[in-house]
Amino acid sequence: MSKSIQLHFELPGNDLALAGEASSKVKKTLNQLGLKPAVVKKTAVAMYEAEINAIIHAGGGTLAATIDQEKVVVVVRDQGPGIADLELAMQEGYSTAPEKIREMGFGAGMGLPNMKRHADLLEIESAVGQGTVVTIIVYL
Amino acid sequence: MKIREIAQVLEAKIEVEGDSLDLEIEAACGADLMSDVMAYAKDNVLLLTGLVSPQVIRTAEMLDIKAVVLVRGKKPDATMLKMAAEKGITLLTTKESMFTSCGKLYNLGLTKRGIRD
Ligand SMILES: Nc1ncnc2c1ncn2[C@@H]1O[C@H](COP(=O)(O)OP(=O)(O)O)[C@@H](O)[C@H]1O
Ligand SMILES: [Mg+2]
Numbered sequence: 001m002s003k004s005i006q007l008h009f010e011l012p013g014n015d016l017a018l019a020g021e022a023s024s025k026v027k028k029t030l031n032q033l034g035l036k037p038a039v040v041k042k043t044a045v046a047m048y049e050a051e052i053n054a055i056i057h058a059g060g061g062t063l064a065a066t067i068d069q070e071k072v073v074v075v076v077r078d079q080g081p082g083i084a085d086l087e088l089a090m091q092e093g094y095s096t097a098p099e100k101i102r103e104m105g106f107g108a109g110m111g112l113p114n115m116k117r118h119a120d121l122l123e124i125e126s127a128v129g130q131g132t133v134v135t136i137i138v139y140l
Numbered sequence: 141m142k143i144r145e146i147a148q149v150l151e152a153k154i155e156v157e158g159d160s161l162d163l164e165i166e167a168a169c170g171a172d173l174m175s176d177v178m179a180y181a182k183d184n185v186l187l188l189t190g191l192v193s194p195q196v197i198r199t200a201e202m203l204d205i206k207a208v209v210l211v212r213g214k215k216p217d218a219t220m221l222k223m224a225a226e227k228g229i230t231l232l233t234t235k236e237s238m239f240t241s242c243g244k245l246y247n248l249g250l251t252k253r254g255i256r257d
Contacts, residue, residue, distance in 0.1 A: 020202075027201070044202040052195075105199065110173075
């Protein structure tokens with residue numbers, strides 16, 4: 001891999017069945033590139049949770065993945081309501097998700113802690129009324 | 141225990157035959173919460189769940205889970221069937237409850253827990 005590889009996806013907010021489609025495609029690419037299974041799994045879990053959040057909490061957004069010689073970087077961006085208290089949101093069990101989301105197996109307040117657990121580096125920038133940018137880095 | 145044997149023990153219907161029914165499964169986890177599965181699941185596990193949602197198959201895909209059992213007579217929807225087939229994941233359905241499914245499998249040797257601490 002001499003150059004970096006870039007992937008970009010729109011995350012539609014209106015079809016919950018499609019949630020995870022972008023992560024699925026990125027994961028496929030990571031496997032095709034022959035990255036270590038542990039790296040692929042860490043990235044897959046963290047980005048899937050981030051994708052789900054952008055769709056269920058922010059009405060959709062974008063997911064961009066960049067792979068170079070040393071790392072995978074996934075940036076999930078939305079223009080939703082933002083997160084007022086990030087420290088609170090990071091706590092296990094904290095969730096504002098409605099019942100409909102629980103029926104999908106999410107909304108237990110484990111997403112952000114899961115991202116933190118799986119990413120080598122997790123950065124979240126959020127502004128109320130403007131949106132949220134989640135950056136996940138996993139080193140190869 | 142092979143996926144094929146798991147299907148026999150649970151008298152399960154094979155809704156989708158994934159990549160291989162002869163795959164050896166070493167551990168299992170029963171959960172309705174997909175975030176829990178993602179937080180703690182180990183490699184090469186069987187997922188038993190009462191949840192009918194495409195996100196079950198997505199979660200399995202993200203974690204390289206090769207076999208999923210829907211318990212309590214739940215039926216997969218069309219999206220789940222299509223996704224499982226595309227991703228080579230075996231999808232089983234059983235009338236047994238979560239508790240008896242886990243009990244029967246445990247009894248016959250599938251005793252390793254599918255999650256980390
Ligand atoms: N992209 C986002 N936009 C707005 N709020 C968010 C976003 N991501 C997370 N949150 C807030 O943080 C809370 C915790 O998120 P998370 O740990 O993923 O749990 P869950 O998604 O199960 O609620 C959410 O309930 C929501 O209030
Ligand atoms: Mg979440």
